[in-house]
Amino acid sequence: MSTPFSSSKDWLSRLANHGYRLTEPRRVIVEIIAASDRALNPLEVFDLGRDACPGLGLVTVYRTLEKLEDLGLVQRVHQADGCHAYLRAANGHEHILLCNQCGQAVFFAGDDLTSLLERVARQSGFEIQEHWLQLHGLCARCRDSVR
Amino acid sequence: MSTPFSSSKDWLSRLANHGYRLTEPRRVIVEIIAASDRALNPLEVFDLGRDACPGLGLVTVYRTLEKLEDLGLVQRVHQADGCHAYLRAANGHEHILLCNQCGQAVFFAGDDLTSLLERVARQSGFEIQEHWLQLHGLCARCRDSVR
């Protein structure tokens, strides 16, 4: 069980190492995602980013999120309403647990899945390339405040 | 491990029991989803539906899929490109395995998850309301034809 926080410094050098330029909009966007404990959609990143970088464009948010996802630093989560939000990427065999109320994200280890995956591959004849586990619920605080 | 086929008769009576009228467009759409062994997006349902019901409108497809989902007969699957497709709903603790190539869907039992869910709930303090496991890979036939 781990918090989703991460170091924006690392992310910026990863960007630089891959030939991307370090610009003000990118610094701001990276900082926002890395510092967030919940998944943010592009518009939310945009709104937060405008505070630190008034000229920021929504298009730049989309483009930067796409690059961060390509580099494996950030991952998209799918929400019930069909929209996408972005979060620090899970490392290794971590998966995500999201609060339906406040959006808080928690990572947890899901290594127990391997035996299930092997069994399903054997029985179905499929070659399994990707597994995608996401949990939704209410965090302790929201559970108390809702009832 | 089970095929995704289901009885469209059952679905129609479920619709009727819930106060919905049985119309030609609904009969056609239900028949298409129930008979499909892969997830279909609304446009695919529309194209197939036009064959049997020439006047069919895409809007009706969306509306009918929404009702079927509300009744728990059909479920949405999220795809890598962000689009949605619809499939017979998994029953009980089944989950879905999708072929990235041909789209074929296979259901498998995922009851092994309960202990994982309990552990995560305990450690995180969350009340877990929904778990969402989806596997992607290549079915036996596509794996052979791709290589």
Next chain:
DNA sequence: CTATAATTGAAAACGATTTTCATTATCAGA
């Protein structure tokens, strides 16, 4: 310091989905 090429933001385009609205069809009740 300069030149080059990557990056930017605004506007327009885009595709999927939803809403609006007038017409049509289902079905409960006479």
Next chain:
DNA sequence: TCTGATAATGAAAATCGTTTTCAATTATAG
């Protein structure tokens, strides 16, 4: 069986999230 209330339909327009285009700006190698 007929009929009226109203649920359901399809077409067009609106909407929403996302992507493309393009001219202006900016980071960085040399």
